[in-house]
Amino acid sequence: MPSAPPPDWVLARRRAVGDRIRELRTWRNLTQERLAERADMDRQAVNRIEQAHQAPGLDSLIRIAEALDVPLAELVRDV
Template sequence: MRELPEDDDWLRSRQRQIGDRVEATRKHQNLTQEALHLAAGIDRRTLQAVEAGTANPTLATLLRIAHALDVSLAQLVDYGALTAEPASTPPSTPAAEPRPADTPDQG
């Protein structure tokens, strides 16, 4: 198991990265903070603090933001991909072909 660093600099850094991702995604979608906070059902000050990296948002808050932006939570918080680049909307996947066990017997 990985041990936590002695200080909380790593945590503040992740909060800033997530905030940058939220802001970049919002702007990429031409949304204002007003539009996003209303769509997400969260307080505007909460959204401002998340984007500034000063908030410690709850999972529910992050889920609401991701849903309103039409991106996955993983896209907002993926450590390996955290940059100020906007999170992209995942491509839609076509319906899966039925497996042989799913098809009714014809005989």
């Protein structure tokens, strides 16, 4: 049985996290491809996270934070 979609407030926060990752990535002058390489992920995964089409797991957030050279908390700041 498929699970129910997340509530709107969860989706809004997921979008905010994706926006923050994109903001930090562009501030670091990285492409999605380069961020993916540094985080040992594929570019499509980075794109899905930034576009809020995929809920990132904790491991992915840790990898992204490390690749962006920011504390993990920075990815969810003000969310």
